[in-house]
Amino acid sequence: MIQQAKTYDLVVIGGGNAALCAAITAAEHGSTVLILEGAPKPYRGGNSRHTRNFRCMHQKPLAVLTDRYTEEEYFEDLLKVTKGKTDEKLARVAIRGTEESYAWMEAHGVRFQPSLSGTLSLSRTNAFFMGGGKALVNAYYRTAAKLGIEVMYEAQVTHLERSGKRIEAVEFTHQEQSHRLTPKAIIVASGGFQADLDWLASAWGPAAKNFLIRGTPYNKGVVLRDLLDQGAESVGDPTQCHAVAIDGRAPKFDGGIVTRLDCVPFSVVVNNAAKRFYDEGEDVWPKRYAIWGRLVAAQPEQVGYVIIDAKSLELFMPSVFPPIKADSIEELAEQLTLPPEALQNTIEEFNAACRPGQFHPTELDGLATDGLSPAKTNWARPIDTPPYYGYSLRTGVTFTYLGLKVDETAQVQSAEGPIENLWAAGETMAGSILGQGYLAGFGMTIGTVFGRIAGKEAANYAKH
């Protein structure tokens, strides 16, 4: 173990949005800061690399944001998705912090762009980063360098040494050597544990081994587990993760936004026995994509198959891989390795249950099947126009809910009270505010606002 000669006021663990906001804020408050980023440089930034916007309250049109989005409306939106599983005090701190954060982000190099095509519904509530989350991360690393913040890549923190109310030391490995640092303060911003498939499996069951992880492979929750083992208080359901249905051909890790599939409402979805298992037309896709992760996870081998026909091909955003294409249902079944006869029967049964009526792809059209179980309650048009197209579906995990419990100053709590030199920001503490569900752009809100709070608090502490 190498005791590092150089001392820092603050060590920030993690290299994503929350870590960078914390590090920059602390440096601007006079701290000397070291960032320990577990990933190599090309993969720096954790899941922030895959983000695209942040949800921002505003009283009047604000740069790229239209109209207004009040604290109350924002909070109600949060209540809706979390079904009340939130800490109102912390939630309001996060929400209120956004309006002023917009200018702070711009001042620190982030550039915004108007709502992307296909996401106009978010133009009022979400400010999109020009170039997406990796561009934001790049801008913050540039700013950090100007402030003299040191960054060590591929620095994997293994242990925080707790002694009573304090963290005495940070242990990490870098280039196959163990190191030990004794900063005055520490900020944990190293995300959730979704990339640790064993941990996921122990929480969810063996099915989790077949899940795809949509983000960084570096969020293994090592520091989270280390702190929980040493009595840090946890928050959030340890068995839950945010999971959506994505293209089954997506890479095991890091597939990000492009692997999403928006065609379920216009399709028939079957399992690997070619049987339907849920109402594909229950609601508009933005309100339903998150439940499909669980639905697919509950099927044999955790896989589903979406079947559409030529009528529907252009009704949804293109996805990263072209669909499997065939001139008959039988041929499509063979290509998708489904039992052809069973798929033929399922489609025929479905088609026979479709009723005439007006089809409206963008609204609930009430075009429902008749006498079919499970029913399809909207957009039920027969699958009868070749060529036919199919995609496989798998469960894609976005993030986990289990995290560190913090107070309004982002300070980490234990049964014996706050740990006096330890703060947390971002996904690793988001479970305090986001007990379940998800609100687009809210992860970046939590990371930015609590990152800045943690940075300021830690810097003030380090001064004394």
Place this chain on the structure above:
Amino acid sequence: MQSINVVNIDPNEHVQITDRSMNEARRQLEVCNACRYCESFCSVFPAVNRERTFSEATITQLANLCHNCRGCHYACQYTAPHEFGINIPKVLAEVRQNSWQDNAMPAFMARAFHRSGAALAVAVVIGFALLLWLINQLPQSLNANTGEGFYSQLSHNAMIAIFIPAFLLPVLAIAISVRRYWRSVGGTQLRLCHIKAALASAAKMRNLAGGSGEGCNFEDEDRFSNARRWYHQATMIGFLLCFAATSAGTLMHYLFDMQAPYTLFSLPKMLGVSGGALLSIGTLGLGVLKLQADRDLADRRVWGGEMGFIILLFLVSTSGLALYVLAASAWLPELLAFHLGSVLAFFVLMPFSKMVHGFYRLAALLREQQLQQ
């Protein structure tokens, strides 16, 4: 720099390379179309987002619309080592380059001079030698050392006899190749509004502005900088001023019977000296930036040819300025031969060098205007 033996490239191999770039561009653009994070950087991504599938014509048009600002590359979460291996600036540069080479007449000349700075250098030396020989050897009766200034070295008529065909034939060749391009991307009848919008975009180099006006990610990874945009503007404006100077001189010579040499406060001199200075500064800047930029975000095959082209433009402009300063020097014949020789090489190689990019870019901007409507 590369050797010039690429002239002997096997035509089948060339087709394979073209297909490989095209297919790779299609694969990558499908990833972009599912992501869309880069929508505001430039004109390419909104154009991508209009498509569902990517035909060769569409990809070629997108490639010529791309100005290689590289903002999308550094912002992309799918660049290597990610398995998607996205590198849009590179793959579009390759497709773009193939379109210039394949549409050129004759294509083998384009392949040679686009790729090889050495080939360009040889052309300059030949031009220099030819002009020097003419100055020294042209029969007195033809050369008639009766003119003033530079015409005392090479008569006006001799210059015209060389440069009119050396200018018009290449321009014709470019016109034919850009017309091929225009047809291949489905261009239709132009309207004034298309032309106005496309020229405005070129004048502001909007596609090098990075969406926010802060420029490219060119010379220092993800740092935004307008250096390349400004140097390119200096080069473009400098070139146009020099062209205007020549045109003004020609008009004055033939229409008003006002013959060179002109005074400093004449139109040809004022345009020429300011244009030459801008062109020298611009090309010097572009050359330095090109040395700093990551070569893997462009078409590696043509780095030498592109650098050679920048150097050629720099030599044309600085030798022109030097002529102005050193008009009375004993080195005048050599200097004049060098300047005119490099201008000759530049003109003759226009259809086969980076020079065509301006015409293709403008065509792509015009087509984009049509597609937007």
